[in-house]
Every structure is written in C-alpha cells, then in structure tokens.
Amino acid sequence: xxxxxxxxxxxxxxxxxxxxxxxxxxxxxxxxxxxxxxxxxxxxxxxxxxxxxxxxxxxxxxxxxxxxxxxxxxxxxxxxxxxxxxxxxxxxxxxxxxxxxxxxxxxxxxxxxxxxxxxxxxxxxxxxxxxxxxxxxxxxxxxxxxxxxxxxxxxxxxxxxxxxxxxxxxxxxxxxxxxxxxxxxxxxxxxxxxxxxxxxxxxxxxxxxxxxxxxxxxxxxxxxxxxxxxxxxxxxxxxxxxxxxxxxxxxxxxxxxxxxxxxxxxxxxxxxxxxxxxxxxxxxxxxxxxxxxxxxxxxxxxxxxxxxxxxxxxxxxxxxxxxxxxxxxxxxxxxxxxxxxxxxxxx
Amino acid sequence: xxxxxxxxxxxxxxxxxxxxxxxxxxxxxxxxxxxxxxxxxxxxxxxxxxxxxxxxxxxxxxxxxxxxxxxxxxxxxxxxxxxxxxxxxxxxxxxxxxxxxxxxxxxxxxxxxxxxxxxxxxxxxxxxxxxxxxxxxxxxxxxxxxxxxxxxxxxxxxxxxxxxxxxxxxxxxxxxxxxxxxxxxxxxxxxxxxxxxxxxxxxxxxxxxxxxxxxxxxxxxxxxxxxxxxxxxxxxxxxxxxxxxxxxxxxxxxxxxxxxxxxxxxxxxxxxxxxxxxxxxxxxxxxxxxxxxxxxxxxxxxxxxxxxxxxxxxxxxxx
Numbered sequence: 001x002x003x004x005x006x007x008x009x010x011x012x013x014x015x016x017x018x019x020x021x022x023x024x025x026x027x028x029x030x031x032x033x034x035x036x037x038x039x040x041x042x043x044x045x046x047x048x049x050x051x052x053x054x055x056x057x058x059x060x061x062x063x064x065x066x067x068x069x070x071x072x073x074x075x076x077x078x079x080x081x082x083x084x085x086x087x088x089x090x091x092x093x094x095x096x097x098x099x100x101x102x103x104x105x106x107x108x109x110x111x112x113x114x115x116x117x118x119x120x121x122x123x124x125x126x127x128x129x130x131x132x133x134x135x136x137x138x139x140x141x142x143x144x145x146x147x148x149x150x151x152x153x154x155x156x157x158x159x160x161x162x163x164x165x166x167x168x169x170x171x172x173x174x175x176x177x178x179x180x181x182x183x184x185x186x187x188x189x190x191x192x193x194x195x196x197x198x199x200x201x202x203x204x205x206x207x208x209x210x211x212x213x214x215x216x217x218x219x220x221x222x223x224x225x226x227x228x229x230x231x232x233x234x235x236x237x238x239x240x241x242x243x244x245x246x247x248x249x250x251x252x253x254x255x256x257x258x259x260x261x262x263x264x265x266x267x268x269x270x271x272x273x274x275x276x277x278x279x280x281x282x283x284x285x286x287x288x289x290x291x292x293x294x295x296x297x298x299x300x301x302x303x304x305x306x307x308x309x310x311x312x313x314x315x316x317x318x319x320x321x322x323x324x325x326x327x328x329x330x331x332x333x334x335x336x337x338x339x340x341x342x343x344x345x346x347x
Numbered sequence: 348x349x350x351x352x353x354x355x356x357x358x359x360x361x362x363x364x365x366x367x368x369x370x371x372x373x374x375x376x377x378x379x380x381x382x383x384x385x386x387x388x389x390x391x392x393x394x395x396x397x398x399x400x401x402x403x404x405x406x407x408x409x410x411x412x413x414x415x416x417x418x419x420x421x422x423x424x425x426x427x428x429x430x431x432x433x434x435x436x437x438x439x440x441x442x443x444x445x446x447x448x449x450x451x452x453x454x455x456x457x458x459x460x461x462x463x464x465x466x467x468x469x470x471x472x473x474x475x476x477x478x479x480x481x482x483x484x485x486x487x488x489x490x491x492x493x494x495x496x497x498x499x500x501x502x503x504x505x506x507x508x509x510x511x512x513x514x515x516x517x518x519x520x521x522x523x524x525x526x527x528x529x530x531x532x533x534x535x536x537x538x539x540x541x542x543x544x545x546x547x548x549x550x551x552x553x554x555x556x557x558x559x560x561x562x563x564x565x566x567x568x569x570x571x572x573x574x575x576x577x578x579x580x581x582x583x584x585x586x587x588x589x590x591x592x593x594x595x596x597x598x599x600x601x602x603x604x605x606x607x608x609x610x611x612x613x614x615x616x617x618x619x620x621x622x623x624x625x626x627x628x629x630x631x632x633x634x635x636x637x638x639x640x641x642x643x644x645x646x647x648x649x650x651x652x653x654x655x656x657x658x659x660x661x662x663x664x665x666x
Contacts (some may be wrong), residue, residue, distance in 0.1 A: 066490055066495050066592075066593070067593060067596065069495070069496070069591070072490060072495030072592065072593070073495060073496070075495070076494060076495055076496075188645065189645075214641075215638070215641045217638055217641070217644065218644050220596075222593055222594065222596060223497070223589070223591050223593070223594060224583060224587065224595065227586055227587055228401050228634070229638060231397055231400065231401060232397070232401070232634070232638035232639060233638060235388065235391075235394045235397050235635075235639060236385070236638070236639040236640075236641070249497065249593070252497065252587065252589055253587055256510060256586060256587050256588050256589075257586075259510075260510040260511040260586060262511070275496075276496065277497060277499055277589070280499070347496065
C-alpha cells in the first residue's frame with residue numbers, strides 16, 4: 001500500500017520542483033549584459049535612482065496567474081510592451097494566490113530590480129510592497145490600489161464603478177427607462193464586482209424602477225459558468241430585454257446560451273473589458289451591442305511608466321518632469337459606430 | 348395503495364441499503380420543491396432537458412472518474428485537460444472542419460490520460476500527485492498554445508449544432524451524456540473488465556494473485572477518464588462555439604463530488620454508476636433551482652457542502 005508519509009513528501013518535493021521551474025522561467029531572459037548593481041539605493045525616498053550608464057533598466061512584474069481571460073491578457077500585454085524597449089530587462093512572475101505572491105515578491109526584492117510592477121491578488125500583498133519601497137525599489141500598482149499610500153509610488157487602474165455607470169446609462173437610454181434585464185456578475189463578493197454592480201444601479205436609479213433586474217447571478221468571469229447560469233435564467237424568465245454582463249470573456253458563454261435557445265432576437269447584451277472576440281461581435285451587429293473598456297493594456301502602460309520612472313522622466317506631453325501617481329483609465333463605451341478605433345487594443 | 352403493496356414497499360425499503368435510496372430520495376425532494384416553488388417553469392420538459400444539458404459536461408467526466416475512483420485512484424487534472432484538449436483541437440484542427448476538430452480534441456484528451464496512466468501505473472507515482480502535476484501542466488499547455496486568448500469556432504457548423512440542435516426533442520448534449528452513462532454502466536457491471544477494475548480497487552494484492560494485470564487496469568482507467576473528458580470537451584466547445592483556456596476550473600471537484608455522494612468509495616473497490624448519475628443530477632438540480640429562484644450564490648455553496656457531507660454520512664451508516 002501507499003505510505004501516506006511518503007505521499008506527502010513526494011507532493012512537497014513536486015511542489016518545490018514546480019516552483020523552481022516557475023522561478024527559472026522568470027529568469028530565462030538573457031543576463032549576459034547585466035547592469036552593475038547599484039551601490040546604494042535611498043532608504044526611504046523611493047525616487048528613481050538613475051540607472052547606471054549603458055546598463056539596462058530592470059523591471060520586474062508580479063501578476064496573478066492567468067485564471068481568466070483578463071488576467072491572461074495582463075501578462076501578455078506587459079511582456080509585449082517590454083519587448084519594445086531595448087533598454088529594459090523584463091521579468092514576469094505569476095502567482096496562484098496572495099501567499100505565493102508575497103513569497104515571490106520577497107524573492108524579487110532580493111534581486112533588486114529598478115522598478116517593481118505589481119498587480120496584487122489582494123490587500124495582504126501590501127506588506128511585501130512596503131518592504132520593496134523601504135528597500136528603495138519603487139512600486140507601481142496596477143489596478144488594485146493599496147490602501148496604504150506608502151506601499152506604492154504610482155497607481156494605474158481601471159474604473160470599475162465607471163464601467164458599471166456607463167453601462168447603466170446606456171441601458172437607461174436604449175430601453176427608455178423601461179424593461180426587464182438580467183445582470184451576470186463576476187466573482188461574488190469582490191470589490192470589482194461590487195463596484196460594477198453599484199455603478200450600474202446608480203445609473204439606472206433615475207428610471208425609478210422602470211428597469212427591473214429579473215435576475216442577478218455571478219458566473220466567476222468564466223465562459224462555461226456564463227453559459228450554464230444563463231441557460232437557467234432563460235428558463236425562469238420568458239421575457240428579457242437586455243443583459244448586463246461584467247466581463248467580455250464570460251459574456252461569450254452568455255451569448256451562446258441565448259443563441260442556442262433561439263432567443264437572440266428577443267434581447268441584447270453588453271460586456272466589460274474590450275476583448276477581440278467581443279469587438280468582432282459588436283462590429284457584426286446583433287446581440288452584442290457594446291462593451292465598456294477595462295482594458296488590460298493598462299499593464300503595458302504600467303511597464304512604460306516603470307521605465308519612465310527609472311529614467312527619471314515624466315509623461316512627454318505633460319509639464320511635470322516626473323510621472324503622476326494616479327492614473328485612472330476611461331471606461332470608454334465601444335459600440336458598432338466606434339469599434340474600428342479600438343480594434344487594435346482588443347485582447 | 349393496497350395493504351400488501353404498502354408492506355411490500357416497506358420491506359423493500361428495509362432491504363435496501365440506506366445509501367442506495369438516499370440520493371434518489373434527495374433528487375425526488377428537489378424535484379418536489381422545484382415544482383412547488385416554480386410550478387411549470389421548473390417542471391417543464393424544456394427545463395428538465397436543460398438540467399440534463401447542464402449536467403452533461405461534469406457528468407460525462409464523472410462516468411470516467413467513477414472507474415478511476417473504483418480502482419482507488421483519483422484524477423485531479425480533468426478540468427485542465429478539458430481546456431487543453433479544446434485548445435489543441437481549436438488551434439491545430441480548426442481549419443480541417445468539425446469532424447477533425449472533434450477527433451483532435453478527443454485524441455488530445457486521451458493522450459493526457461495516457462501520460463497520467465503511465466505516471467500512476469508504471470512510474471508508481473501516487474495518483475493524487477501525478478494528476479496534481481497534470482492539473483498544473485495541462486492548464487499551462489492550454490494557456491501557452493492559445494496565448495491566453497479564446498479561439499472562436501463559430502464557423503464549425505456541425506460542432507455548434509451540438510449546442511443548439513435537438514434530436515426527437517432531446518438536446519444533443521443530454522443524449523450523449525445518457526449514452527455515456529449507459530455504456531459506463533454496462534462496462535462496469537456486465538463485463539470482465541469492470542470486475543477487474545473493482546477487484547484492483549478492492550484488494551490489489553489479491554487481484555494480482557488472481558492473475559489480473561493490475562498495472563494495465565490502473566493505466567486503462569486514466570485513459571478512459573481521458574476519453575470521457577475529451578467527449579465532455581467537445582460538448583462544452585459545441586455549446587460555447589469557442590475554445591477557451593480558462594474553462595473547466597474546478598471541474599475535477601464537481602466530478603469527484605458527484606461520484607462520491609453517489610456512493611462510490613474513495614478507497615476503491617466499491618462503486619456505482621447509477622449513484623454517479625444521481626450525484627450529478629443532484630448538483631445540477633440544486634444549481635438550476637437556486638438560479639430559477641435567483642438565490643444568492645453563497646447559499647448555493649452552503650447547500651452543496653451540506654449535501655456532500657449529508658450524503659457521505661448516510662453512506663457510512665449504511666455499512
């Protein structure tokens with residue numbers, strides 16, 4: 001029989017081996033012309049130290065592992081942006097959970113990158129970010145702002161309340177404040193979901209109950225969950241005018257549930273994000289009317305910001321010689337008549 | 348009902364082990380609750396087929412999982428393999444048409460099963476660990492090949508018909524699921540192979556002495572669950588009209604939970620395909636009912652937990 005103790009040891013060994021591979025992968029980038037280590041970085045002021053002449057700027061990016069389309073696109077965008085720069089040495093690590101991310105960040109801090117870009121799992125990552133700042137490594141936070149302002153030099157984030165609000169305004173206008181709708185949310189109970197729901201509710205509030213939310217269910221940002229949740233909702237509700245979904249990737253499943261039930265003439269829907277697939281459907285016309293940008297290109301912009309920060313430069317068209325510390329992306333609505341302008345950032 | 352009928356029923360109930368009637372009873376209660384609360388919205392052919400369609404993906408996987416668990420093994424990789432197989436099919440066989448896509452997807456899933464089977468049967472890696480490794484690796488394969496973007500398959504008409512078409516009024520995924528369950532039942536209960544699977548799970552040493560090629564049997568069940576996962580992957584992509592690297596998250600837990608509450612023992616050697624069918628239906632019905640009622644998802648999770656615990660507790664009393 002199998003000895004349980006041996007099984008545990010095997011499991012641990014395997015986990016270790018896997019994490020070794022993961023770390024290896026992040027370090028795969030050529031290191032031949034590594035910049036000389038900076039002698040002394042300031043202890044408290046996380047202002048950029050000028051990179052050594054001729055040396056490369058080391059940017060380390062820490063993101064959650066790609067458990068749905070959007071987080072996947074975050075990593076892809078960051079990597080793509082980094083390859084555009086000859087003077088950047090880029091590494092990317094993905095963590096399955098907050099605890100892993102904290103461990104990875106501590107490893108990264110020890111390697112002294114010039115700038116650390118973090119899309120944190122949640123607030124528990126704050127301490128690691130504070131430690132980085134203390135060690136003189138400025139942190140750029142992507143999308144999930146730390147409540148402790150000392151934990152980050154700059155924040156670049158999407159506007160969850162904004163996408164909900166823009167979507168709500170669109171529904172109010174298109175339905176003329178009257179109709180039955182369904183809301184397919186992301187993961188229940190996280191702030192992203194709460195904000196997208198609240199923004200939407202606030203925007204349709206002036207309709208004074210004219211727009212009735214028949215059903216409101218989470219589908220975890222996953223297309224397969226979107227499919228099954230919507231299949232059930234379609235059974236329960238014989239007349240639906242429109243569907244507000246919190247995510248383009250998940251909406252793919254919702255669209256198919258409606259199409260498979262032959263009810264695509266009855267209702268229309270909107271998404272959030274700005275995925276390539278969603279934009280293609282919007283361009284075709286029909287069921288998929290709009291999406292509201294919450295674009296993972298913010299990861300690319302974060303890498304650009306990190307580079308400017310390391311070089312001690314500001315944004316070129318702004319007056320200030322340093323980068324701003326808060327950038328909130330516009331929750332731009334993408335419709336059939338303007339979709340062509342956004343196609344190239346579809347993910 | 349006449350008196351002899353009643354007493355006959357009573358003695359039949361006394362004779363049956365608690366575990367055999369527990370789940371059908373739960374399903375019956377759920378159906379009664381559903382009909383009371385939602386009337387014809389719930390108890391309509393459209394919705395009942397809908398429940399079967401919803402059960403089809405996890406259910407098809409659960410049939411294969413029943414064989415694996417019957418040998419005392421486990422397969423944690425099915426969710427990742429489901430996604431990886433669809434992505435491999437979508438990426439390499441998309442241009443060749445629906446039939447090639449389906450063949451490619453199923454074969455890819457079988458190939459993952461072969462690797463799992465070799466790892467367990469010949470490298471003697473504990474199934475939990477071997478398939479845990481595959482859970483990570485297959486998801487990585489899906490994301491690497493797809494560059495973390497879904498593959499649209501709208502143009503594969505025969506494939507997308509799986510999601511929209513009915514045969515004699517029955518949705519195709521429901522038919523496929525029921526056929527797979529029936530085949531699974533026959534193989535498990537009416538063939539020598541099925542007896543060997545149970546024998547290996549019951550007592551490996553005794554099975555070996557009896558002349559059963561234990562390793563081959565162990566290997567084969569992982570290939571079998573791979574095959575079932577491949578079929579489930581086709582059902583899923585047919586309904587979604589796209590292959591996505593992020594589908595199937597947590598599918599392994601759904602499938603294992605259904606098998607276990609059905610009455611199959613995690614220790615191996617004791618298994619029931621009908622139990623698995625009812626296990627899958629129980630979860631699909633809860634999900635259906637609570638969504639029809641627009642109950643918050645937290646409540647659904649609490650209920651799922653309670654049912655797993657309750658069902659397994661009843662089974663422990665049953666023997």
